[in-house]
Structure formats: structure tokens, C-alpha cells
Amino acid sequence: MDTLVSARRVLLGPPGELIDDGAVLVRDGVVADVGPRAEVAARAPHAVAGYSCPGGTVLPGxxxxxxxxxxxxxxxxxxxxxxxxxxxxxxxxxxxxxxxxxxxxxxxxxxxxxxxxxxxxxxxxxxxxxxxxxxxxxxxxxxxxxxxxxxxxxxxxxxxxxxxxxxxxxxxxxxxxxxxxxxxxxxxxxxxxxxxxxxxxxxxxxxxxxxxxxxxxxxxxxxxxxxxxxxxxxxxxxxxxxxxxxxxxxxxxxxxxxxxxxxxxxxxxxxxxxxxxxxxxxxxxxxxxxxxxxxxxxxxxxxxxxxxxxxxxxxxxxxxxxxxxxxxxxxxxxxxxxxxxxxxxxxLGIGHDTGRLRPGCRADLVAVDGDPLTDLQALRAVRLVLQGGRPHLVGAASRR
CATH class of the missing domain: 3.20.20.140 (Metal-dependent hydrolases)
Structure with missing residues (x-):
């Protein structure tokens, strides 16, 4: 089952690389697609499991x-x-x-x-x-x-x-x-x-x-x-x-x-x-x-x-x-x-497959409320974690 995770902003990993109103599509434990939410959603399969954090941020694990x-x-x-x-x-x-x-x-x-x-x-x-x-x-x-x-x-x-x-x-x-x-x-x-x-x-x-x-x-x-x-x-x-x-x-x-x-x-x-x-x-x-x-x-x-x-x-x-x-x-x-x-x-020598959200990388990511780029405390409000593509619900991330 594919998984689509969307948020107000998606941080790709390297400094300054982010997407407003973005989404990440996960397939078979890896990132399959990432980009503006509407575009990624249009390319996603119809029967995709969706998680939305509309006021929050998706970032690498x-x-x-x-x-x-x-x-x-x-x-x-x-x-x-x-x-x-x-x-x-x-x-x-x-x-x-x-x-x-x-x-x-x-x-x-x-x-x-x-x-x-x-x-x-x-x-x-x-x-x-x-x-x-x-x-x-x-x-x-x-x-x-x-x-x-x-x-x-x-x-x-x-x-x-x-x-x-x-x-x-x-x-x-x-x-x-x-x-x-x-x-x-x-x-x-x-x-x-x-x-x-x-x-x-x-x-x-x-x-x-x-x-x-x-x-x-x-x-x-x-x-x-x-x-x-x-x-x-x-x-x-x-x-x-x-x-x-x-x-x-x-x-x-x-x-x-x-x-x-x-x-x-x-x-x-x-x-x-x-x-x-x-x-x-x-x-x-x-x-x-x-x-x-x-x-x-x-x-x-x-x-x-x-x-x-x-x-x-x-x-x-x-x-x-x-x-x-x-x-x-x-x-x-x-x-x-x-x-x-x-x-x-x-x-640590693992940057080729984790620490960033790029197609082909491990689907290690976290969705939080707020914007951790301006307030570190936003990282305390974890709502969803994907480790190797497996969803782990923590708080109130909504599923659609």
C-alpha cells in the first residue's frame, strides 16, 4: 500500500530546501515522489493511504x-x-x-x-x-x-x-x-x-x-x-x-x-x-x-x-x-x-539513503505541528513517524 503524507511545508533535508504545501509519496519503504501537494497527489495511485498535517511540517527522520x-x-x-x-x-x-x-x-x-x-x-x-x-x-x-x-x-x-x-x-x-x-x-x-x-x-x-x-x-x-x-x-x-x-x-x-x-x-x-x-x-x-x-x-x-x-x-x-x-x-x-x-x-556515512527526502531514499520521515525552522519546540509535537515506510501514529495526524 502506498502512503501519501502532506503538510504545510516539507523540508527536504539540505539547508534551505523546502516545499510549501508539499507532499511525500512512499512506496515499498522508499520515497517514490516528493513535491507540491496537488502535483504529487495527482500522480499518486487512487487507493493511497493519506496522512495530512495541514498546519505542520514534514521533515526527514x-x-x-x-x-x-x-x-x-x-x-x-x-x-x-x-x-x-x-x-x-x-x-x-x-x-x-x-x-x-x-x-x-x-x-x-x-x-x-x-x-x-x-x-x-x-x-x-x-x-x-x-x-x-x-x-x-x-x-x-x-x-x-x-x-x-x-x-x-x-x-x-x-x-x-x-x-x-x-x-x-x-x-x-x-x-x-x-x-x-x-x-x-x-x-x-x-x-x-x-x-x-x-x-x-x-x-x-x-x-x-x-x-x-x-x-x-x-x-x-x-x-x-x-x-x-x-x-x-x-x-x-x-x-x-x-x-x-x-x-x-x-x-x-x-x-x-x-x-x-x-x-x-x-x-x-x-x-x-x-x-x-x-x-x-x-x-x-x-x-x-x-x-x-x-x-x-x-x-x-x-x-x-x-x-x-x-x-x-x-x-x-x-x-x-x-x-x-x-x-x-x-x-x-x-x-x-x-x-x-x-x-x-x-x-555517519548513511546520507546516501536517509537524512533527506528524495526519490529512492529510505522513507524515514516525521510530521510535526508548527515550524521547527523557527521554533525548535515544534519537534515536540510529533504526529506521525515513518521508519522505512512503516507508519507509526503518535498524535493527531489526520488520516484520509
């Missing part, structure tokens, strides 16, 4: 480039994970995936799960047996013994163990390889958040082994030495990139320039509660961190939208609050919409 579906976003997600068996965990992950879809997120990058359960869920969603966003999964992150997120099963020491951990993920069918270049706040008793876990040579092994399978590498890196090693090793993305050191922040401007020159993307992974940084670190220090991200963008570093959903208090159903981080550092609503769709898709 939103992309969350950093989630952890195995974690529950509670006060102690690691303890909850340890107490949950795989059968219950898959059920919980599926419920979290629906919450993401409800907010208009049609693609997520899951950057760390247990026993490759996200691969299993990815297959269920892709087959249409469960609702949810398209999942790009990393499996078990490569980490040092007792290192950050060791409990996800990716501990490795030495060259052969590192390669074997990457190979195991590849054999399970992951889409990206994750490595914990530094410690992290989620892991009690592990290395300090700024402390490097691997040498540059070891990170190169990760990149080389992933490269043999044609996969990119995402590096969790808070501390400057870990950031430097990850960049030198040739990772595709740096997650967090907070430039921490043992005595405070340690920004290297030469390294910022290298990140930009190499085309490495940075995901701040600012969760919905990002304003809480000021409570934890102090207002001045938090603002310094935010300003640094803006300056990196100004120097040509590509940024990604991501929420770190699943870690403590980073919920799965408040994507817009995470996007407000970019508004805080100076992005306009229109720039944020592009970043959360076309921009992040391009940076």
Missing part, C-alpha cells in the same frame, strides 16, 4: 547518534543491567526503542550493548516485527580489563586480544566498532574519566581490524591524551571530546585543527539533562565546556546529534532537550534541524 538501549536511564543503570537477564533486557530495549520512535527519531547508533542484543533487536525492527528506529549497533565496546564499561563484555589486553574482540563484534554483524579510549563516569572503580586506556598503537589495531570489515570506529574519549591517540589512529568519530585533564581542561588547538582537517566528527552526547553540568562542575566550568564545543564547530569540526540515552537520567523520550544544547551554543533552530537530519546522516 531525526538521528540520535549515541544511545545505549541496554541501560535504563535510572539512577544506577549499571546495577539495573546486572540484575536483568537477557530475555527481560531485550523486552526492555524494545520498549525504549519505541520511546525513541515516538519522539521522531528514526535512526540510532547504539554504542555499547551486552551479548549483541542490539543486533537481535535491529533484526526484529528491520523485519517489521517490532516498531522502532533503524539501529546501527556497535556490540560490546573494546575496553581495557576493568576499564570503562567492562561489564558489557569487551575487555581486551594486548594486540591479539584487541583484534579478537573487534573480530567477534564483526562476526555478530555490527555496523560500527566502539572503543573506550579513556575512562568514563559510568564505571565505578574504573580509570579516571580523563585517563587514557589504550596507546595510539593499540587504537590503530582497532581501526585496522575494523577497516578490514569496512567498518568505522567510534572512540569514547574525554581526556586530551585519549583524544589525541584516537585522532592519530584514524577513528571516524570522537564521542564526548571534553578535553579533560587531571587538573582541569586541556584543549589543544592544533588537535582541533587536525580533527577538522581529517573530517572526524564529534558527538558531544549532551543528554536531555545537559544543564546539570553546571550543578556538577560549577557554572563557569560548564560554560567553558559548552563554549569550547561552539568554537570547535566554528573551526570546521563536524558535530553530531546524540543523547547518550540510557546513562543516568538520560531518558529516551526527550530528544528535543538534547537539541537545545546546540541552541544554547549558538545554533539557530534551522541549523539544528539540518544537523539532526541531513548533517548527522552525512557524517
Amino acid at each position: 531525526l538521528i540520535d547518534a549515541h544511545v545505549h538501549l541496554v541501560l535504563d536511564a535510572g539512577p544506577d543503570p549499571v546495577a539495573t543491567l546486572a540484575a536483568t537477564d537477557d530475555t527481560a533486557l531485550v523486552r526492555d530495549m524494545a520498549e525504549r526503542a519505541v520511546r525513541l520512535l515516538d519522539t521522531g527519531v528514526t535512526t540510532v547508533r547504539d554504542l555499547g550493548d551486552r551479548n549483541h542484543l542490539a543486533v537481535r533487536l535491529r533484526g526484529e525492527i528491520a523485519a517489521g516485527r517490532l516498531p522502532g528506529p533503524r539501529i546501527l549497533t556497535a556490540g560490546s565496546p573494546v575496553t581495557a580489563p576493568g576499564g570503562h564499561c567492562w561489564f558489557l563484555g569487551g575487555e581486551a589486553r594486548g594486540a591479539e586480544a584487541i583484534r579478537e574482540t573487534v573480530r567477534r563484534n564483526v562476526e555478530h554483524g555490527v555496523d560500527v566498532v566502539k572503543v573506550m579510549a579513556t575512562g568514563g563516569g559510568l564505571t565505578r572503580g574504573g580509570p579516571a574519566i580523563w585517563q587514557a586506556q589504550f596507546t595510539e598503537e593499540e587504537l590503530r589495531l582497532v581501526v585496522e581490524e575494523a577497516g578490514r570489515a569496512g567498518l568505522p570506529v567510534a572512540a569514547h574519549a574525554h581526556g586530551t591524551p585519549g583524544i589525541a591517540a584516537a585522532v592519530a589512529a584514524g577513528v571516524a568519530t570522537v564521542e564526548h571530546c571534553t578535553w579533560m585533564g587531571p587538573g582541569g581542561f586541556d584543549v589543544r588547538e592544533d588537535l582541533v585543527a587536525e580533527i577538522a582537517a581529517r573530517g572526524i566528527a564529534v558527538c558531544p552526547a549532551a543528554g536531555p539533562g545537559w544543564r546539570g553540568f553546571a550543578r556538577r562542575f560549577g557554572a563557569e566550568r560548564a560554560e567553558e565546556m559548552f563554549t569550547r564545543m561552539r568554537r570547535m564547530h566554528e573551526r570546521g569540526v563536524r558535530l553530531l546529534t546524540g543523547t547518550d540515552a540510557g546513562v543516568g537520567h538520560a531518558v529516551f523520550d526527550d530528544f528535543v532537550s538534547s537539541l537545545e544544547f546546540f541552541e544554547h551554543i549558538g545554533f539557530s533552530p534551522a541549523e539544528i534541524v539540518v544537523l539532526a537530519t541531513h548533517g548527522t546522516a552525512q557524517a
Whole structure:
């Protein structure tokens, strides 16, 4: 069955490309036609399922480039994970995936799960047996013994163990390889958040082994030495990139320039509660961190939208609050919409089939009330989501 979605405006994805009183025709999971509503409707089959959002906007589906579906976003997600068996965990992950879809997120990058359960869920969603966003999964992150997120099963020491951990993920069918270049706040008793876990040579092994399978590498890196090693090793993305050191922040401007020159993307992974940084670190220090991200963008570093959903208090159903981080550092609503769709898709290497509304692209789209180009809060009023062409009704989109 074909599907016709119409709205007051249709955003095609790239900056400035929109159609007033537009429509999108979906067939077999892909965009078949897009243009002025009257013209697309005239070309559509007679027996088409129609959805109308007359005062609203249709735009490409939103992309969350950093989630952890195995974690529950509670006060102690690691303890909850340890107490949950795989059968219950898959059920919980599926419920979290629906919450993401409800907010208009049609693609997520899951950057760390247990026993490759996200691969299993990815297959269920892709087959249409469960609702949810398209999942790009990393499996078990490569980490040092007792290192950050060791409990996800990716501990490795030495060259052969590192390669074997990457190979195991590849054999399970992951889409990206994750490595914990530094410690992290989620892991009690592990290395300090700024402390490097691997040498540059070891990170190169990760990149080389992933490269043999044609996969990119995402590096969790808070501390400057870990950031430097990850960049030198040739990772595709740096997650967090907070430039921490043992005595405070340690920004290297030469390294910022290298990140930009190499085309490495940075995901701040600012969760919905990002304003809480000021409570934890102090207002001045938090603002310094935010300003640094803006300056990196100004120097040509590509940024990604991501929420770190699943870690403590980073919920799965408040994507817009995470996007407000970019508004805080100076992005306009229109720039944020592009970043959360076309921009992040391009940076993740999936821009050929999603992040835009063009004939032949995946039918990943969302219909919202209002105009998100002028008011980001319009993205909270999600009425209809199509993921791979499958309709998911959220609010009051009218069907005709």
C-alpha cells in the first residue's frame, strides 16, 4: 500500500530546501515522489493511504547518534543491567526503542550493548516485527580489563586480544566498532574519566581490524591524551571530546585543527539533562565546556546529534532537550534541524539513503505541528513517524 503524507511545508533535508504545501509519496519503504501537494497527489495511485498535517511540517527522520538501549536511564543503570537477564533486557530495549520512535527519531547508533542484543533487536525492527528506529549497533565496546564499561563484555589486553574482540563484534554483524579510549563516569572503580586506556598503537589495531570489515570506529574519549591517540589512529568519530585533564581542561588547538582537517566528527552526547553540568562542575566550568564545543564547530569540526540515552537520567523520550544544547551554543533552530537530519546522516556515512527526502531514499520521515525552522519546540509535537515506510501514529495526524 502506498502512503501519501502532506503538510504545510516539507523540508527536504539540505539547508534551505523546502516545499510549501508539499507532499511525500512512499512506496515499498522508499520515497517514490516528493513535491507540491496537488502535483504529487495527482500522480499518486487512487487507493493511497493519506496522512495530512495541514498546519505542520514534514521533515526527514531525526538521528540520535549515541544511545545505549541496554541501560535504563535510572539512577544506577549499571546495577539495573546486572540484575536483568537477557530475555527481560531485550523486552526492555524494545520498549525504549519505541520511546525513541515516538519522539521522531528514526535512526540510532547504539554504542555499547551486552551479548549483541542490539543486533537481535535491529533484526526484529528491520523485519517489521517490532516498531522502532533503524539501529546501527556497535556490540560490546573494546575496553581495557576493568576499564570503562567492562561489564558489557569487551575487555581486551594486548594486540591479539584487541583484534579478537573487534573480530567477534564483526562476526555478530555490527555496523560500527566502539572503543573506550579513556575512562568514563559510568564505571565505578574504573580509570579516571580523563585517563587514557589504550596507546595510539593499540587504537590503530582497532581501526585496522575494523577497516578490514569496512567498518568505522567510534572512540569514547574525554581526556586530551585519549583524544589525541584516537585522532592519530584514524577513528571516524570522537564521542564526548571534553578535553579533560587531571587538573582541569586541556584543549589543544592544533588537535582541533587536525580533527577538522581529517573530517572526524564529534558527538558531544549532551543528554536531555545537559544543564546539570553546571550543578556538577560549577557554572563557569560548564560554560567553558559548552563554549569550547561552539568554537570547535566554528573551526570546521563536524558535530553530531546524540543523547547518550540510557546513562543516568538520560531518558529516551526527550530528544528535543538534547537539541537545545546546540541552541544554547549558538545554533539557530534551522541549523539544528539540518544537523539532526541531513548533517548527522552525512557524517555517519548513511546520507546516501536517509537524512533527506528524495526519490529512492529510505522513507524515514516525521510530521510535526508548527515550524521547527523557527521554533525548535515544534519537534515536540510529533504526529506521525515513518521508519522505512512503516507508519507509526503518535498524535493527531489526520488520516484520509
